[in-house]
Amino acid sequence: MTKEGGNVKSFNLQVLSIVRRVKRCGTDPGSILPQLLRVYMSVEDKEGKFARYIENLNNNYIDGTINLSDSVLMTKAEAKYEELCKDDAFEIVNKEDDTIMALQTQVEALSTELTTKKKSSDGGRSSEKGTAKKVPNWMNKAPKSGESKTKNKDGKTYHWCNGYGTHKPR
Numbered sequence: 001m002t003k004e005g006g007n008v009k010s011f012n013l014q015v016l017s018i019v020r021r022v023k024r025c026g027t028d029p030g031s032i033l034p035q036l037l038r039v040y041m042s043v044e045d046k047e048g049k050f051a052r053y054i055e056n057l058n059n060n061y062i063d064g065t066i067n068l069s070d071s072v073l074m075t076k077a078e079a080k081y082e083e084l085c086k087d088d089a090f091e092i093v094n095k096e097d098d099t100i101m102a103l104q105t106q107v108e109a110l111s112t113e114l115t116t117k118k119k120s121s122d123g124g125r126s127s128e129k130g131t132a133k134k135v136p137n138w139m140n141k142a143p144k145s146g147e148s149k150t151k152n153k154d155g156k157t158y159h160w161c162n163g164y165g166t167h168k169p170r
Contacts, residue, residue, distance in 0.1 A: 008081035012074045025114040053080045
């Protein structure tokens with residue numbers, strides 16, 4: 001919120017963008033309602049109207065008077081912000097809240113981590129597929145005609161396999 005200069009509309013767009021990126025990575029972000037409430041209630045406008053409005057929403061939610069979801073809260077916060085701006089009653093007190101900054105840093109770190117994981121992943125498929133195991137050269141040489149298809153090495157018995165399309169002959 002601090003990064004957006006107290007602009008609730010811009011903040012909401014940033015949050016929605018992060019949630020979309022998390023979902024694109026195949027991860028469910030879950031409910032972000034507690035974090036949103038904390039951030040909105042920490043907004044310090046000169047008269048404190050915005051924070052009181054959010055606090056009242058939270059109290060009504062806790063009492064069971066209203067249903068509150070992430071999107072509903074964001075919509076209501078944005079509407080209140082626009083109402084206060086229209087009445088020239090919304091002016092942010094210039095104070096950086098450590099909690100907000102920490103939360104923003106955590107969200108950005110999570111977003112970066114998910115992006116990194118997605119780039120390194122290949123959609124859940126095994127990364128070993130298509131790579132051959134390192135084996136001694138003698139295992140890849142077919143027995144000459146007339147030779148036995150069985151060899152004993154280091155106390156182990158090996159049998160020649162033609163692969164039959166499932167793997168290379170070995």
